[in-house]
Amino acid sequence: MKIALIGSNGQLGTDMLKYFTNKGEEMIGLTQDDIDVCYTDKCEPVLLKIKPDLIINTAAFHQVEVCEDEGASAFAVNSVGVKNLCNVCLSLDVPLMHFSTDFVFGADKKRTKPYNEDDCPGPVSLYGISKLAGEYVIKYMLKKYYLIRSSGLYGYAGSFGKGSNFVDMMIKLATGGRKIKVVNDQVLTPTSTKDMTEKLFELIRTGRYGLYHMTNTGECSWYDFAVEIFKLAGITADITPTVSSDYVAKARRPSYSVLDNKNLREAGIKDFRHWKEALKDYIDTKYNS
Numbered sequence: 001m002k003i004a005l006i007g008s009n010g011q012l013g014t015d016m017l018k019y020f021t022n023k024g025e026e027m028i029g030l031t032q033d034d035i036d037v038c039y040t041d042k043c044e045p046v047l048l049k050i051k052p053d054l055i056i057n058t059a060a061f062h063q064v065e066v067c068e069d070e071g072a073s074a075f076a077v078n079s080v081g082v083k084n085l086c087n088v089c090l091s092l093d094v095p096l097m098h099f100s101t102d103f104v105f106g107a108d109k110k111r112t113k114p115y116n117e118d119d120c121p122g123p124v125s126l127y128g129i130s131k132l133a134g135e136y137v138i139k140y141m142l143k144k145y146y147l148i149r150s151s152g153l154y155g156y157a158g159s160f161g162k163g164s165n166f167v168d169m170m171i172k173l174a175t176g177g178r179k180i181k182v183v184n185d186q187v188l189t190p191t192s193t194k195d196m197t198e199k200l201f202e203l204i205r206t207g208r209y210g211l212y213h214m215t216n217t218g219e220c221s222w223y224d225f226a227v228e229i230f231k232l233a234g235i236t237a238d239i240t241p242t243v244s245s246d247y248v249a250k251a252r253r254p255s256y257s258v259l260d261n262k263n264l265r266e267a268g269i270k271d272f273r274h275w276k277e278a279l280k281d282y283i284d285t286k287y288n289s
């Protein structure tokens, strides 16, 4: 299968390009130098020339705070960009794989139970709204799509959009001797892009289109996540828990956004390992070896 991968130097894109290529797929990696999803004339000709059998889009504008000030840019990448790719998919009659987020949830403030794919979204930030708009565009325009929601991604390449992922940022702050405060009232599931890549490969093989939640299993607050990072990295950090209201943040964030991978299990794919196991793997490989 010939696959065009957009965002191939991002953290998820980097892992996908390596893994899929090792598995023998013909994957063409595209960076923002090659393609800009926001503009028809900067994406259509590139993809029409490649003539892929599948388009995978990892591109996003996902700096949650910045999205509040730069809503037009968020919608340009996360919604209009998706519409541009849907048009190419229709021209070539090929499926689109696209990534969304746990931040499409959050309006239900009393939530304490994981969200599955049948739950009604309700974003509380412009980032979440722009990603949800992208989801609706896909459902409206395409029949053949894999729409994947994930949360708290970390990968060996680090996040380009955010400058760094949470794991690397915590280790950098602690080794620099900084006092660290992390929120204990936002609960999620940290997810390894390496683990996700393996499941994505399996999912494509099933040919079962649709909406999928894909995260490691278990849940924790960002504070619990940070404590586990320091434990596994063998770092004594000056860390204290805090609450969201202590921060002056423009964007609201879900207090609980754990996702249940129901549709993945129903597609016959074994669920992900626990987030702590995946994190150990990441830290051992990147920092302890």
Ligand SMILES: NC(=O)c1ccc[n+]([C@@H]2O[C@H](COP(=O)([O-])OP(=O)(O)OC[C@H]3O[C@@H](n4cnc5c(N)ncnc54)[C@H](OP(=O)(O)O)[C@@H]3O)[C@@H](O)[C@H]2O)c1
Residues within 6 Å of the ligand: 006, 007, 008, 009, 010, 011, 012, 013, 031, 032, 033, 035, 036, 037, 038, 057, 058, 059, 060, 061, 062, 077, 081, 099, 100, 101, 102, 149, 150, 151, 152, 153, 154, 158, 159, 160, 161, 162
């Ligand atoms: N990171 C998370 O915690 C998280 C959580 C849930 C869901 N997600 C979703 O998962 C997906 C992958 O995230 P990630 O962490 O791998 O992101 P990432 O590391 O920031 O990578 C995003 C990639 O998109 C490219 N890109 C940005 N704007 C583009 C444009 N207009 N046209 C073409 N390419 C563009 C970037 O290229 P340049 O480097 O050249 O700018 C970068 O390679 C995104 O859809 C994101 O919304 C992420």
